[in-house]
Amino acid sequence: MPLSGVVEFVGREEELQNLHQLLQDNKQVAIAAIAGMGGVGKTELALQYTIQQRETYKGGLCWLLAKTGDVGIQVVQFARTQLDLKPPEDFDILAQVQYCWRRWCEGDVLLVLDDVSDYEEVKPYLQSLSSRFKVLMTTRQNLGRIAQLSLDVLQPEAALELLRSLLKETPERIERELALANQLCEWLGYLPLGVELVGRYLARKQDLSLTEMLRRLENKRLDERSLSKSMLEADMTAQRGVLAAFELSWQESEDDDKQLGCLLSLFAAAPIPWKLVEQCLPEEDAEDLEEIRDDSLLNLHLLQRKGEGVYQLHPLLRQFFQYKCIGLEKAEKLKRSLCRVVVAVVKDIPQTPTLKQITDVTPAIPHLAEVAKNLIQYVSDDYLIWAFTSNARFYSGQGLYNQALPWYEQCLKVTKKRLGEEHPDVAESLNNLATLYDSQGRYSQAEPLYIQALALYRKLLGEEHPDVALSLNNLAYFYNSQGRYSEAEPLYIQALALYRKLLGEEHPDVALSLNNLAFLYESQGRYSQAEPIYMQALALRRKLLGEEHPDVAQSLNNLAGLYDSQGRYSEAEPLYIQALALYRKLLGEEHPDVALSLNNLATLYNSQGRYSQAEPLFIQALALYRKLLGEEHPHVALSLNNLAVLYDSQGRYSEAELLYIQALALRHKLLGEEHPDVALSLNNLAFLYYSQGRYSQAEPLYIQALALYRKLLGEEHPSVARSLNNLAGLYNFQGRYSEAEPIHIQALALRRKLLGEEHPDVAASLNNLAKLYYLQGRYTEAEPLYLQALEICKQRLGVNHPWTVKCRENLANLRDHLSLEQ
Secondary structure (H helix, E strand, O other): OOOOOOOOOOOOHHHHHHHHHHHHHOOOOEEEEEEOOOOOOHHHHHHHHHHHOOOOOOOOEEEEEOOOOOHHHHHHHHHHHHHOOOOOOOOOHHHHHHHHHHOOOOOOEEEEEEEEOOHHHHHHHHOOOOOOEEEEEEEOOOOOOOOEEEOOOOOHHHHHHHHHHHOOOOOHHHHHOHHHHHHHHHHOOOOHHHHHHHHHHHHHOOOOOHHHHHHHHHHHHHHOHHHOHHHOOOOOOOOOOHHHHHHHHHHOOOHHHHHHHHHHHHOOOOOEEHHHHHHHOOOOOHHHHHHHHHHHHHOOOOOEEEEOOEEEOOHHHHHHHHHHHOOOOOHHHHHHHHHHHHHHHHOOOOOOOOHHHHHHHHHHHHHHHHHHHHOHHHOOHHHHHHHHHHHHHHHHOOOOHHHHHHHHHHHHHHHHHHHOOOOHHHHHHHHHHHHHHHHOOOHHHHHHHHHHHHHHHHHHHOOOOHHHHHHHHHHHHHHHHOOOHHHHHHHHHHHHHHHHHHHOOOOHHHHHHHHHHHHHHHHOOOHHHHHHHHHHHHHHHHHHHOOOOHHHHHHHHHHHHHHHHOOOHHHHHHHHHHHHHHHHHHHOOOOHHHHHHHHHHHHHHHHOOOHHHHHHHHHHHHHHHHHHHOOOOHHHHHHHHHHHHHHHHOOOHHHHHHHHHHHHHHHHHHHOOOOHHHHHHHHHHHHHHHHOOOHHHHHHHHHHHHHHHHHHHOOOOHHHHHHHHHHHHHHHHOOOHHHHHHHHHHHHHHHHHHHOOOOHHHHHHHHHHHHHHHHOOOHHHHHHHHHHHHHHHHHHHOOOOHHHHHHHHHHHHHHHHHHHHO
16 A cells, blocks of 8 residues: 555545445445546545545455556465465466455455556456455546546645645745735646645745746746656655656547547637537537547546536646647647637627627637637638637626726737738727727727727728728717717718618618717707607617617617606606616626616606615616726716715715715816816706805806806707706805896796706796795796796606695795785
8 A cells, every 4th residue: 555645635525425435335346436637636535545444444455556567466465465365376366366355354345456547457356256345446537337436626725725734834935925825726727736746846945936836837837847757755645747647648549539639728728618629620520529528538537527518628638738739730720720610609799798698608708818818820810800809899798898908909919910000900909999998988098099990991991981980980979978069970970871871771880870869969958859860760770680689778778868858757767667677688787788777767766856766776876887897987977976966855965075076086087177077067066065055165166067068068058058057046045136137047048948848947947037036026027937837847747746846835935925915
C-alpha cells in the first residue's frame, strides 16, 4: 500500500461516505470504480478509505497495482508473505489465486486494484470470490455495469483548504493574497494533483509570491516546472506530474480521438454545446462523432458531460490538448472552422435582444469571446466585425454597458488595423461605439464618433444608402437627447425620406424613423404633429413585427408618454401598463427599458395624485438604473429627480431637497451647464424652495431655468410656459402683483396654444391667474377662471384628484368671501 502524501485530506468527506455505502450495498461482489481523469485523486481517495475503514475489514486489506504486473502474481505473493499461505507451485496462476481466496483469514476483506486499464485482465481472478470480499478499483475508464463512483475535481473552497494545508508553515501567504490564492486554484481547475504540486512547490520556495506563481503558470502553462514529474516528492501518492498523467490517456487515443480533443480545446474553458462541435466538422458523420465522444473521450474521462447535449474539458486538459494541437496537421483548418461556426451562430443577435434570444445565444457567448480574444486572425474579413459586435450586443442589450464597452472599443481598433481607416465596417464600428457612449451619457465622446461615422458612410457608400440613413438617425437622436432640436429635425427628416426611398413604406427602419421624429415633436411640445406619427409607427411595427416585440413596447410607451404630457391620463395608463408587461416578458426584470417603463408609469400615478402607487415604482426604477448603469448616468439623475418630485408633492421637503440637489449636481457633471434637463432640475429645486417659503433662494433658480429653456427650446415650448407660470407664482406670493400678472397671462396663452383648452396645465394657469386676481380683490375676474380650472380638472383628473380638490377649495373660499362682503 502506498503512503498518503496529503498533508490534510480535505473536500472528499461525502465521496468517502458514498464509497463505503456503495461497497456495503453490493452483497456478493461489490466492485466500485473510482473514475476520473488523471490527477483527480482516485488513488488518494482509495487510500484514505482503507485508512478510515481499517477496522471494518477484519480479514485484511490487500493493495494491488494493476499497471505494474500480473495481478494474480501479486495476490499469491501477498498471501505467502502476509498470510503465510503456500499455494502449490504446480498449479497455474489462476488456480493458485483461487487457492488463496479459499484459505484467506476470517472476516471481511478489502481488495484494492489501483489503476486498472483493462478489466478483462483482472476479471478472471475475481470471479470465484465469496461475498465477504469487497473489491475497489481505481481507473481512468468506464467499466460498464460495475458500480461506479465518479470523482470530480474539488470544490473551490476545498481546493483552497488543500492549498492552505500545504502552506501551513507560512499561512500568512494565503491570507495576504487570498484573492490570488483563489485565482491560482481556479487556474488549476481545482484539480487535486495540480493544487498539491503547486502547493508543495510554494512550500519549498518561501520567497515566491502567489502573484509570481500565477504569472509563471500563465506564461509556461503545463510546461511550468511546478507541475512536472520532477517535482514529485517521495511521500506523494501521485506517481506522475500533470502532463505525464494526461499523456497516458493521449497515448491510448486513436487519431480521430486526438483530432476531436484538439478541436474541443479550441473552444473556451466553458460548457460546449455539442451541436457547435458537429457544425465545425461538417464532413464527419454525426454518429461517428458520437462514438468517438462516448467510447473514447468520455470513456477515458477526458471529457465531462455537463447536461443534455453539453460537454466540457477540464481547464488543464484543455491546455494539454492545445499543447498537442500544435503538431496536428489539421489544426489550422479546425481553427477556421470553429471561428466560422461560432460567429455565424450569434451574428444575427439584434440591438435589443429579447430574453429568449439572450437565452438562446448565451451558451455560445464564452466561445465567441474566445474567438475574438485568441483566434481573431482565423476569422474572415466578412465576419470580422461580428466577432466583437455580437459580444457587445449581448451585453448592451441587457443594459450591461460597461461589459459591452471593451468589445466595441476592440472592434474599432481591430477593424482599422486589418481593413484600413476607410472601410464601411470601420464606419459601423464608430457608430456602434458612439451609440454605447450615448447610452452611458458620455455625450462629449459620442458626438465626434457619430459625425465621423456619417462622413465615412457618405464617402464610401454615397448619399443614398441605408447605412447613411441609420447614421443620420443616430446623430439626430443624439441631438434630440441634448435638447438640440433645431439640429435634430432636419436629420430625422432626411433619414425618414431616405429609408422610404430605399426600403419602401413598410419596413421596421421606417417605423423606427417615424417613432423618432414623433418623439422630437413631442419634446418640442408639438403634440398634434407627434400623435399621428406615433400611431403610424405603432401600427407599422405591429404589422411587421407582431404584438410581442420590444419595438412595439417602445411605441406603446411613447404614445402613452404623449397622452401623459397632454393630461390624457385615462388613455395613457393602459398603454404604459401594456408596455411594462411586454418589456418584462421579453427583456426580463433587469433591463433599462423596464426601469424606464416603471418610471413612466410612476410619473403618471404621481400626476394623478396616486402617491402610494407611484412611490414603490419610482424606487424600483432608481434601484434598477443604479444596478445596471452605475451611479453616474443621466437616467439615474432622472430617477432621482422624479422621486424628489413625488416627495415634494407629499410635503416631504427634506427628503425631496436632498434628491433634487443630487440630481442637479449629476446633470451638471454629465450634461454640462446648458441642457434642458439642467433647466428642469433648477426649476424643480426652485419650486421646492418656493413651497417652503424660501423665496430668496427660489427666485434666481427660476430665472436661470427660464433663461436656459428660452435659449435651448425657443419661446414657444411647454417647458417655457411652465417656467413662466412658476416664476409668476413666486411673484404672486411675494405680493409683486404687477410683475406676476403679465407673466401669468403669457404662460396661460402659451399653454392654450401648445396644449389645447382642456389640459391640466391650462387649468393650473387659470387657477394661478385667478388667485392673483383674488389676492388683489378682483373677485369678479377671478371667479370665472376658478370655474374653468375646476371643470378641466374634474374632466381630466377626476373629482378626487388633489388639483381638483384644490380648485374646489379655491372657488369655495372666493364665494365665502363674496357672501361675507354682501
